Amino acid sequence: MESLKRRDFIKSSSALVGAAAITSSSVGQVFAAGSDVIKVALIGCGGRGTGATFDAFNSGQNIQLVAMADAFQDNLDNTYKTLKEKFGDKVNVPDSRKYVGFDGYKAAIKDADVVILTTPPGFRPMHFEEAVKAGKHVFMEKPVAVDIPGIRRVLAAAKEAKAKKLNVVVGLQRRFQTNYREAIKRIQDGAIGDVVSGQVYWNSGGVWVRPRKPNQTEMEYQMRNWYYFNWLCGDHIVEQHVHNIDIANWIKGKYPVSIQGTGSRAHRTGKEYGEIYDNFAVELTYDDGTVVYSQCRHFEGISNRVDETFQATKGRVYLSAGNQAVLWDHQGKEIYRHDPKGNPNAYQQEHKELFAAIANGEYKFDNAEYGAYSTLTGIIGRIACYTGKVIKWNDAMQSNIDLMPAQYSWDAMPKIVPGADGLYPVAKPGIDVDKFI
Numbered sequence: 001m002e003s004l005k006r007r008d009f010i011k012s013s014s015a016l017v018g019a020a021a022i023t024s025s026s027v028g029q030v031f032a033a034g035s036d037v038i039k040v041a042l043i044g045c046g047g048r049g050t051g052a053t054f055d056a057f058n059s060g061q062n063i064q065l066v067a068m069a070d071a072f073q074d075n076l077d078n079t080y081k082t083l084k085e086k087f088g089d090k091v092n093v094p095d096s097r098k099y100v101g102f103d104g105y106k107a108a109i110k111d112a113d114v115v116i117l118t119t120p121p122g123f124r125p126m127h128f129e130e131a132v133k134a135g136k137h138v139f140m141e142k143p144v145a146v147d148i149p150g151i152r153r154v155l156a157a158a159k160e161a162k163a164k165k166l167n168v169v170v171g172l173q174r175r176f177q178t179n180y181r182e183a184i185k186r187i188q189d190g191a192i193g194d195v196v197s198g199q200v201y202w203n204s205g206g207v208w209v210r211p212r213k214p215n216q217t218e219m220e221y222q223m224r225n226w227y228y229f230n231w232l233c234g235d236h237i238v239e240q241h242v243h244n245i246d247i248a249n250w251i252k253g254k255y256p257v258s259i260q261g262t263g264s265r266a267h268r269t270g271k272e273y274g275e276i277y278d279n280f281a282v283e284l285t286y287d288d289g290t291v292v293y294s295q296c297r298h299f300e301g302i303s304n305r306v307d308e309t310f311q312a313t314k315g316r317v318y319l320s321a322g323n324q325a326v327l328w329d330h331q332g333k334e335i336y337r338h339d340p341k342g343n344p345n346a347y348q349q350e351h352k353e354l355f356a357a358i359a360n361g362e363y364k365f366d367n368a369e370y371g372a373y374s375t376l377t378g379i380i381g382r383i384a385c386y387t388g389k390v391i392k393w394n395d396a397m398q399s400n401i402d403l404m405p406a407q408y409s410w411d412a413m414p415k416i417v418p419g420a421d422g423l424y425p426v427a428k429p430g431i432d433v434d435k436f437i
Contacts, residue, residue: 037064038358041112041136043105043127044119045070045079048141052116052171053079055351056139057087061359064090067097067111069104071119071223076100102408109134114358120226121234122146122404125153128368132157135164137358139351141171143242143375144368146234148399151376158368165363169354170371172246176353177346179325179338183317184250186336192327193314195251198292200244201305202236206298209272217410218417228274229424230382231403231414235276237263237385238378241296245381246374247308247319248284248292255373256284256292256380258392263385265426267299275416275424282381294381321346386436388429401436 040056040063042049049070056063065083070076076098084091099108105127109115115131117124117140124144131138138161145151161168174180187195210224226232233239249255261282268278279297286292292310307320315329323340344352357364376396383399384391405414418424427436 036359037062038355039064039066039111039113040116041065041067041069041108041114042079042116042118043069043108044117044123044141045072045075046118048171049116049118050079050082051347052118052139052141052351053083054086055348056114056116056355057083057090058348059351059355061355063355064092066092067099067108068093069099069108071100071102071104073100106130109136112136114139114355117141120223120232121239122150122226122232125150125157129153129157132161132164132166135166137167137354138368139169139171139354140368140371142246142371143234143238143378144170144371145375146230146232146238146379147401147403148376148379148396149402150404151372151379152397154368154372154375158366158372161368162366167354167357167363167365168368169350169365170367171347171350172243172367172371172374173346173350174243174247174321175250175367176350177321177323178343179323179340180247180319182338183319183325183327183336186327187251187312187317191315191335192312192317192329195310195312196290198248198251198290198308198310200241200248200292200294200308202241202244202296203303203305204240204298205300205304206268206278211272219405219410219412219414222274222414225272225274228272228276229414229416230275231405231416233276234375234379235280235382236298237277237280237282237294237296237382238375241280241294242374242378243321244296244306244308245284245294245377246370248294248310249370249374249377251308251310251317252286252290252292254286256377256393257287258285258390259283259377259380259384260285260390261294261381261385262388262429263382271418271422271424275426277385277427280381280385282384284377284381383436386427386429387433389433389437391437396437399437 042053068076109131114137117127121143144154207227212221222229263277263280265278282294284292309318318326323343325338327336329335380391380396405412
């Protein structure tokens with residue numbers, strides 16, 4: 001990818017203080033705030049989908065949920081019940097617009113003006129592609145893909161979305177968080193000079209496990225435990241750590257030219273953890289020689305850390321999702337500290353700004369491209385650790401390694417299945433190279 005100048009990139013990617021903004025213009029159907037209803041379809045009825053729909057309803061616009069889709073009937077039923085009890089008539093989803101199964105998203109998308117995409121990430125490229133094809137505005141959760149063919153699909157759909165002037169917001173909510181916006185604006189204006197190194201972290205105790213049930217097919221088991229399978233999740237360097245990686249790219253105003261690192265399954269080694277690693281340590285090298293160190297792990301009972309820090313020619317900065325942002329000069333004098341009082345919730349803010357743009361008939365948000373490239377950064381980091389190789393950005397973009405199943409049905413088999421001992425194959429650096437690049 002052609003290198004981008006740091007400050008030009010940051011100015012374009014942080015216009016409207018962090019969300020990718022495009023010059024306002026008429027966007028398809030114009031929604032008059034407070035009068036015309038904005039019809040929403042929810043694709044993916046898990047916890048994140050429920051939360052995103054809450055945020056849409058609380059955006060201040062006239063929202064109506066008109067369609068829902070999920071692979072699982074129980075997920076759809078539980079989310080419908082929760083939303084209906086909270087929002088009443090704003091949830092207008094009769095049984096005829098409740099779609100269950102792998103293909104239900106296609107029908108649900110047709111019913112809406114805006115589509116919320118919150119399924120496991122592996123499905124994101126095909127769902128985003130369909131929404132753009134149908135001419136719908138989109139909110140889609142991060143990450144936006146799990147493999148490089150998926151990234152190419154998202155980038156192609158993003159280009160089409162631009163041509164159709166469809167607003168697209170990606171759930172990298174730090175881009176909508178006041179402390180990040182204010183700090184990065186100051187960095188953009190030269191407050192601490194040029195960033196020359198950094199460290200980004202997502203260290204936590206890990207997430208849920210759902211035990212295998214009798215008579216469950218392998219497809220259903222993996223879908224229920226989607227976090228532990230790369231075709232659905234991408235590994236936690238992609239699924240969670242993408243937030244911190246995105247900050248590194250935003251701060252630098254460009255994307256790495258090469259990535260190398262190491263990782264393993266040190267503690268979470270049981271069959272219930274599928275095929276993913278429990279730790280990664282990665283170096284992101286940019287074209288100006290800057291190296292950002294990236295670390296993420298799922299270890300229980302140790303200290304957690306989720307934040308970012310960067311060093312520059314005239315100072316340094318510390319950032320965290322807990323509304324912290326501090327800039328110091330090169331002598332250690334504090335030059336800016338963000339006041340967290342009264343800051344809006346970033347999850348809410350991204351929906352507030354998206355639905356305001358749609359209600360006003362404006363084209364403002366084009367997050368899909370940076371969402372795809374930051375997701376790609378995580379994917380290349382995973383490949384580098386799984387193979388033990390230095391992976392160059394441009395070489396990775398040519399990859400045709402497709403993680404998705406050949407077909408989607410409950411009796412179909414994913415590409416990764418357990419052995420006779422119930423354990424799933426795990427990447428061995430230096431040995432399984434051909435499987436990943």
